[in-house]
Amino acid sequence: MKIVVCINHVPDTETKVKVGTDGKTIDKAGVNYMLNPYDEFAIEAALQLKEKFGGETLVMSLGGDAHKETLRKALAMGIEKAILLKDDSIRDSYSIAKALAEEIRTLSADCILFGKQSIDYYNEEIPGLVAEFLGLPSVSVVVRININNGKVICEREIEGGHEVVETKIPLVMAAQKGLNEPRYPSLKGIMAAKTKPIEERQAATASSYVEVLTMHKPPPKQPGKIIGTDVNAVPELIRLLREEAKVL
Amino acid sequence: MMKFQGVDYYNIESLLSEEEILARSTIREFVDDNVIPIIEKHNRAGTYPMDLVPKMAELGLFGSTLPAKYGCAEMNNVAYGLVMQELERGDSGVRSFASVQSALVMYPIYTFGSEQQKDYWLPKLASGDKIGCFGLTEPDYGSNPAGMITHANEKGNCYVLNGAKMWITNGTLADVAVVWAKLNGVIHGFLVEKGRKGFSAPEMTGKHSLRASVTSELIFQDCEIPKENILPKTEGLKSPLMCLNQARYGIAWGAVGSAMACYDTALNYAKSRIQFGKPIASFQMIQEKLVYMVTEITKAQLLCLQIGRLKDRGKLKYQQVSMAKRNNVHHALEIARMAREILGANGILDEYPVMRHMANLESVKTYEGTHEMHTLIVGEDITGIPAYV
Numbered sequence: 017m018k019i020v021v022c023i024n025h026v027p028d029t030e031t032k033v034k035v036g037t038d039g040k041t042i043d044k045a046g047v048n049y050m051l052n053p054y055d056e057f058a059i060e061a062a063l064q065l066k067e068k069f070g071g072e073t074l075v076m077s078l079g080g081d082a083h084k085e086t087l088r089k090a091l092a093m094g095i096e097k098a099i100l101l102k103d104d105s106i107r108d109s110y111s112i113a114k115a116l117a118e119e120i121r122t123l124s125a126d127c128i129l130f131g132k133q134s135i136d137y138y139n140e141e142i143p144g145l146v147a148e149f150l151g152l153p154s155v156s157v158v159v160r161i162n163i164n165n166g167k168v169i170c171e172r173e174i175e176g177g178h179e180v181v182e183t184k185i186p187l188v189m190a191a192q193k194g195l196n197e198p199r200y201p202s203l204k205g206i207m208a209a210k211t212k213p214i215e216e217r218q219a220a221t222a223s224s225y226v227e228v229l230t231m232h233k234p235p236p237k238q239p240g241k242i243i244g245t246d247v248n249a250v251p252e253l254i255r256l257l258r259e260e261a262k263v264l
Numbered sequence: 265m266m267k268f269q270g271v272d273y274y275n276i277e278s279l280l281s282e283e284e285i286l287a288r289s290t291i292r293e294f295v296d297d298n299v300i301p302i303i304e305k306h307n308r309a310g311t312y313p314m315d316l317v318p319k320m321a322e323l324g325l326f327g328s329t330l331p332a333k334y335g336c337a338e339m340n341n342v343a344y345g346l347v348m349q350e351l352e353r354g355d356s357g358v359r360s361f362a363s364v365q366s367a368l369v370m371y372p373i374y375t376f377g378s379e380q381q382k383d384y385w386l387p388k389l390a391s392g393d394k395i396g397c398f399g400l401t402e403p404d405y406g407s408n409p410a411g412m413i414t415h416a417n418e419k420g421n422c423y424v425l426n427g428a429k430m431w432i433t434n435g436t437l438a439d440v441a442v443v444w445a446k447l448n449g450v451i452h453g454f455l456v457e458k459g460r461k462g463f464s465a466p467e468m469t470g471k472h473s474l475r476a477s478v479t480s481e482l483i484f485q486d487c488e489i490p491k492e493n494i495l496p497k498t499e500g501l502k503s504p505l506m507c508l509n510q511a512r513y514g515i516a517w518g519a520v521g522s523a524m525a526c527y528d529t530a531l532n533y534a535k536s537r538i539q540f541g542k543p544i545a546s547f548q549m550i551q552e553k554l555v556y557m558v559t560e561i562t563k564a565q566l567l568c569l570q571i572g573r574l575k576d577r578g579k580l581k582y583q584q585v586s587m588a589k590r591n592n593v594h595h596a597l598e599i600a601r602m603a604r605e606i607l608g609a610n611g612i613l614d615e616y617p618v619m620r621h622m623a624n625l626e627s628v629k630t631y632e633g634t635h636e637m638h639t640l641i642v643g644e645d646i647t648g649i650p651a652y653v
Contacts, residue, residue: 030267048269088282092290200290203324203337203347206283 054131321392357477369396435480
């Protein structure tokens with residue numbers, strides 16, 4: 017089985033993001049980056065599929081040289097090869113998906129795995145777009161994968177429950193938390209990753225249709241107000257919840 | 265809870281390689297997920313979290329600088345040091361476990377052992393299937409190990425060991441002990457497996473420090489071991505001191521981890537604790553303490569990185585390791601005490617890690633060469649005059 021995992025290099029969840037001077041990108045100074053957390057589930061799923069069915073695993077990312085750090089982590093976890101689609105320009109989801117799809121088309125993969133979303137822009141579009149460009153079935157928010165003779169049964173998370181769907185390989189799947197418990201890269205894996213190849217290719221050009229005009233932070237949280245400390249405060253509290261906060 | 269972000273005031277990360285950073289980040293995450301949530305419970309109970317052993321082995325934390333053919337990661341010494349730092353950010357006991365297994369058991373077997381001993385023991389110790397301990401210190405011989413009483417006598421195809429060791433980390437847990445004893449008046453290393461007749465390893469209790477770590481006595485009463493259990497390349501006190509030097513190197517890094525945990529706790533506490541209508545971090549006396557802490561952590565990090573680079577080039581003198589161990593543990597302990605002061609009464613609770621680190625560091629300051637002995641080692645090195653007696 018040939019498994020491709022597409023991963024992203026995103027600001028650390030603990031980073032306090034500031035808007036840059038251009039007003040439409042983030043200020044990258046002092047920002048730590050990490051492997052997109054949902055992509056860890058996709059990598060673990062790929063490793064488990066390989067352990068079960070044999071074959072090869074490959075990880076791919078589109079972006080600048082900084083993405084190599086994240087690709088290296090995937091290699092340290094056990095993925096065998098990496099491709100960096102080099103591109104420093106700003107692209108929308110459509111354009112990124114198009115470039116990924118062009119590369120994946122040449123790889124004759126059986127499974128193409130993603131995290132269900134990147135935690136930077138939260139567009140949640142790329143897995144579906146890539147599947148569409150490649151004409152493949154796509155299953156999102158996957159929490160269980162069962163492959164048997166080319167038949168794929170997936171469990172998906174839906175509002176308030178789970179849904180079981182059936183499709184076949186080749187396909188695109190987008191991993192949700194709960195699919196598995198991602199392994200840590202072992203020290204041996206980290207050393208082995210040093211000698212694994214990261215192949216650099218030029219990302220295919222593609223148009224973008226969505227442009228970011230501005231970015232701004234949500235208004236700062238208002239300080240709390242203490243109305244009183246006993247039962248006498250309740251009527252005033254209710255009045256404020258009704259008239260000021262307008263939540264009742 | 266906020267994920268630990270590290271302490272890096274001088275952008276020391278820019279001096280690290282990609283794999284050194286990845287090793288550090290991985291163990292940092294492992295400690296956040298697996299050590300921090302359970303460590304206070306074990307510290308209270310006075311138990312080592314044995315569940316961690318297979319996980320630590322899986323990550324490659326045992327003997328991580330030794331060759332791949334024994335199942336080890338073959339990392340450089342800076343990566344090893346960063347791993348020790350992150351483990352001790354969790355707890356000194358957890359770092360001690362990895363230190364003993366790596367520097368005091370696998371290192372002597374690798375350095376002084378026969379091919380058969382290496383092939384048999386190293387893979388099992390790397391995989392965590394077997395646990396080791398190191399017996400040098402005796403009840404009456406601590407800083408002066410040359411005076412040790414434990415001795416071996418030849419008897420046919422055996423050596424017969426008699427004597428007692430004390431303060432032995434992992435002693436009760438160990439499947440194999442690297443024991444130092446005099447044979448015809450010269451110190452040699454011997455491998456003693458658990459279960460040998462005449463060998464017992466009772467646990468020492470009543471510790472106020474390193475509670476999440478097993479500390480034991482090793483008692484040998486006419487304990488017979490086959491002659492092939494001697495570590496053939498050991499001769500004299502230099503051999504165990506070479507092992508201690510490995511362990512001290514890891515301790516110098518580990519102390520930085522403890523100090524980081526205390527500083528991070530104190531900084532966050534000082535920014536959120538309100539007194540007199542403002543955060544206590546706005547008071548000059550608190551800021552002075554925090555600045556001392558971050559300055560000493562930064563200096564300690566730089567000492568560690570440089571001894572690591574020297575070690576990787578084969579240029580490290582043992583006296584330089586003494587300086588780093590002496591300095592870093594001393595300041596880590598001062599930092600832990602200051603953190604406790606900043607936290608006020610809350611500092612004594614095990615809701616916060618600082619008092620545990622402080623108590624642990626009292627042991628760390630004394631073990632693997634006391635603070636005072638390291639002073640004399642560096643003192644001799646710079647003056648040419650030994651002042652031990």
